[in-house]
Amino acid sequence: MKVTEAASPFLPLCQRLFPTKLAGLSVALLKATALELAILAGHLLLYPSGITQERRTGHPLPAPDVAAQLPTGSKPPVVLLHGFIDNRSVFVLLRRNLAQHGRQHVESLNYSPLTCDIRTAAELLGRHIEEICERTGHDRVDIVGHSLGGLIARYYVQCLGGDTHVRTLVTLGTPHSGTRVAPLMNAHPIVRQMRPGSAVIEELTGPAPGCRTQFVSFWSDLDHLMDPLETACVEHPDLLAQNVRVSGVGHLALPVHPAVATGIRQALDIEMSGPRAVARTGGLTVA
Numbered sequence: 001m002k003v004t005e006a007a008s009p010f011l012p013l014c015q016r017l018f019p020t021k022l023a024g025l026s027v028a029l030l031k032a033t034a035l036e037l038a039i040l041a042g043h044l045l046l047y048p049s050g051i052t053q054e055r056r057t058g059h060p061l062p063a064p065d066v067a068a069q070l071p072t073g074s075k076p077p078v079v080l081l082h083g084f085i086d087n088r089s090v091f092v093l094l095r096r097n098l099a100q101h102g103r104q105h106v107e108s109l110n111y112s113p114l115t116c117d118i119r120t121a122a123e124l125l126g127r128h129i130e131e132i133c134e135r136t137g138h139d140r141v142d143i144v145g146h147s148l149g150g151l152i153a154r155y156y157v158q159c160l161g162g163d164t165h166v167r168t169l170v171t172l173g174t175p176h177s178g179t180r181v182a183p184l185m186n187a188h189p190i191v192r193q194m195r196p197g198s199a200v201i202e203e204l205t206g207p208a209p210g211c212r213t214q215f216v217s218f219w220s221d222l223d224h225l226m227d228p229l230e231t232a233c234v235e236h237p238d239l240l241a242q243n244v245r246v247s248g249v250g251h252l253a254l255p256v257h258p259a260v261a262t263g264i265r266q267a268l269d270i271e272m273s274g275p276r277a278v279a280r281t282g283g284l285t286v287a
Helices: 010-019 020-050 088-098 117-137 148-159 183-187 189-193 199-204 258-269
Strands: 078-081 106-109 140-146 166-172 214-220 240-247 283-285
Touching: 020 088, 078 088, 078 148, 088 106, 088 140, 088 183, 088 258, 106 117, 106 140, 117 148, 117 189, 140 148, 148 166, 148 199, 166 258, 183 189, 189 199, 214 258, 240 258
Parallel strands: 078 106, 078 140, 140 166, 166 214, 214 240, 240 283
Antiparallel strands: none
């Protein structure tokens, strides 16, 4: 999974003014920060449109009017799960991208902004997944979870038997091992559960023999909400997992950037095999 864009025209100037490594980092950081601010501004405009739950239907959504529409085959439904203090509007572009490439049954779920416990949210997610399977006639679904959404989905899969209903779980900037960022937010219970060493994080380090779900974790080297950055990797000997490093985008851009969307589609279409060990291979460059 590798997508490379043209280098910035200002790069030669930066390389003359600064040491090579510093110049590269500075340019990438500036571009990523500008992109994060632009995405934040756009998302604030879209946020009200995603406050309510979307209407459920047992039939696939009509395909977008595009010439390159691909056949759907027997692909399972895709469930999109947002991050902390967010809603389904963050997935507007990703949802359209998936639909254009043959995933006509895509649903975005909202969990309450008042959610204070990852375990409770995971139980509710499980009920939603069972309802989706019953309504669509599929035995299993794929999940794409951004940030906290990925942690909720992983808890459901790993600790509540959700691997019977989830084929692939893709996480985007999810603190699998806990993050130390923003210590002033510790007053919120769910933030404390996302800290290294919390009871929830410790549960996820426990044995998971025979887990049937395959994991693909996208982590960014410029993710300002992951401390340390590698916390967004899945590190578990019992899980069939791949970690994909993304270079050049920040936390908010992960569910929005078209190059990441391409990587997500590839992850959903690949059946992994082999020993249940975490693979650190794979990289996605968008800078």
